[in-house]
Amino acid sequence: MKKVYLDHGATTPMRAEVIDEMVKIYREEAGNPSSVHQFGRSARKVLEEARMKVAEIIGAEPKEIIFTGSGTESDNIAILGTARLKAKQGKGKHIITSSVEHHAVSDTCKMLMKEGFDVTFLPVDADGLVSVESVKQALREDTILVTIMHANNEVGTVQPIAEIGSLLKGHPAVFHTDAVQTVGKLPVNVNELGVDLLSISAHKIYGPKGVGVLYIKKGQRVESLMYGGGQERKIRPSTENLAGIIGMAKAMELAKNELEAESTRLQVLRDRLIKELLETIPETKLNGHPTKRLPHNANISFEYIEGESLILSLDMKGIAVSSGSACTSGSLDPSHVLMAMGLTHQTAHGSLRMTLGKSTTDEDIDYVVAELKTVVQRLREMSPVWDQRAKV
């Protein structure tokens, strides 16, 4: 059966070039980068080269790069690490974030609320956009942290990070952005964005799972979440995941080199997917901003259908997509992102995220459009709601 993987927003397959680099490290670098002897020094050299590479790609200095164990960990160090430190320094306890963040940010902010912090969750408009004006209004003297994602993982909307960065110039609040979904898809330069902290994850860009980067602007301090050895400036103690880090650097390098061409290619495919779905299937609608969006993301609501059944039906046709609904990850609530954008429960439940990637072809799009048409029709025919609507 044909297999079409349209869930690159969840994770990406590893690139052969990345695997090769990692295997080389697995085979040839036996040492611990903290060891004094030649095995250790050689590992250290490889590690620092990767740090330089990553730094250059995002316009940072090598010492501003901290390797972590995941995108989630980068977000947590950024947020908990800043908030707890600033609170201890008596700088304030107010945090600004958006209502469409990834759980790694939103749940962390909620945790801080339990610790006595005051968190403002900014609303978004119908396209999922945070307004710069709303940040300005929310900003207070005791605001210590503003954390707003670069682009949303569900609906693909790209936030005006650079504008918010400009706004925050002169205000002591630390500015963090979760760039897990943008690195490798949009140009990401820490200076242009004007951020103090920025999170990246390797497995979204054809790199290994379990490796992240946290950019920490020179002069910024964070408390660490763990204690132990002196690795990564004590911010992330643990023997460094050398091969993973090298894999991450390689993945970022490849993505950077191919960014323009690949983004354009994906956007063309994605736009056709959206157009054909909206045109051929009635009562469908695109979620997320029409233009300010990730090039590979299509998020579409199919009215009168529940997302999980749609996913399972497509899965039986070899098509892998994901749902706005988080049924499967333990919660039955509809996507907080779609709800924040003003969708009804029902519409939110019937939403599908399709995220294209390197392997995606024109034939894949044809296949998905055709299969979706059939599946949606079948499910709608089974749905009492569709029924009622039809009878109106």
Place this chain on the structure above:
Amino acid sequence: MKKVYLDHGATTPMRAEVIDEMVKIYREEAGNPSSVHQFGRSARKVLEEARMKVAEIIGAEPKEIIFTGSGTESDNIAILGTARLKAKQGKGKHIITSSVEHHAVSDTCKMLMKEGFDVTFLPVDADGLVSVESVKQALREDTILVTIMHANNEVGTVQPIAEIGSLLKGHPAVFHTDAVQTVGKLPVNVNELGVDLLSISAHKIYGPKGVGVLYIKKGQRVESLMYGGGQERKIRPSTENLAGIIGMAKAMELAKNELEAESTRLQVLRDRLIKELLETIPETKLNGHPTKRLPHNANISFEYIEGESLILSLDMKGIAVSSGSACTSGSLDPSHVLMAMGLTHQTAHGSLRMTLGKSTTDEDIDYVVAELKTVVQRLREMSPVWDQRAKV
């Protein structure tokens, strides 16, 4: 030049079998284990198989196994996660640990002291042993956590964990052991040890860096350090490092199968190394327990010599060893382990840890003994202290 790696206590080279398993995952498993579709389900299956394998090896149940990003992280979740939760529940704020723990434990306990916890650091005897009696004496009604390592990473002394486990039966304190150095070298069974929490790290047993396990006995709860998705029962949110986890399970399986034969082989080689060094080089002494010690560990003090210069000199002969002195990892203090055992500053500074491994041969031992003799002599001749001693 001949290369002899005697620093397996710091990290181990990856085994070819482990690399092969991981590459298979990198190539064949594209999915995120949390995804509903077939790519996700396949990844989930592989993940749960690894969990079952790891559980079986240490005598646990699969749901008692949490995969983490390192040994350090396992230790931190165990300690911070237990202490903060128990304190909130009003169970007490007293913690017992030893004075020879790895920094991932000792620095974490020191952090808790800043948070208002009361930590007892138990002394050790000259061989580095914690006495069960001292645990008994330190135990209080408000003791919420006892964390004592299974075997020491510097001097190799194996602690009486099972006896402490028996002692703690009936006391509400949670019992954690850092088994990072013992898994794969000694039999490790959570029931026989009587522990509630146990930490493992993959890169000490020819597995990948950046993967750890935390065993959490059924019924025990810990607070997590990070917030985000629902992975690993929310204790360690982040997309799972699937290949790394599979590599860890494979490494543990191989180590378990070969444990008896390989431990015996290493012990014979190690005993010869110790015997020949002590016999042929004057003013040397073995650190750590003579018999209750890790089979691959030799830690020897060479009086009137500083450890780093010894390491560098051996390094130029292709021999990789490490020092008790932590000069290079940011601190200039001599090893807290050797100091706790009652060594003088000077003797502690002149100590060398040699940790054997799979690649170690009889010829390696001959070579190391011969080179050490020459190097020690050269350095002693340069040393003003040796001089004065000779003149007495």
Place this chain on the structure above:
Amino acid sequence: MYTEKVMDHFTNPRNVGELPDADAVGEVGNMKCGDIMKLYLKISDDGVIEDVKFKTFGCGAAIATSSMSTELIKGKTVEECLKLTNKAIAEALDGLPPVKMHCSVLAEEALKAALLDYKNKTGKDIDISEEDLKGDDHDHHEDCDHED
């Protein structure tokens, strides 16, 4: 972590040994790590360092800086030696890792101790006193926090 020059001086230290007929001897210890350096100077009547030898118990950086310092002071006058700083010694070795900067203090201090010994023995007017030997101990905490 060490430069080639450091490794060279560590592997083939210059001027190791003792001078039985030394005009001045300086011995200092580095409190923090228990390291020791002993420096022997042979000084001509017009105040020129004619010969120098050392013995050091210490790490790679301590041995290399000891060795380099002997090269730097040989043939220099006492006055010139007074100006020698640990920084200059480290620079002559193409630098030391931040955590190892304090090790170079050992060499500077041994030299000062020797010159003080020379002053005390000969009564010559040399611009040095016990005060100068109190040690730049604070340097030891210059750790590897790369924030600069």
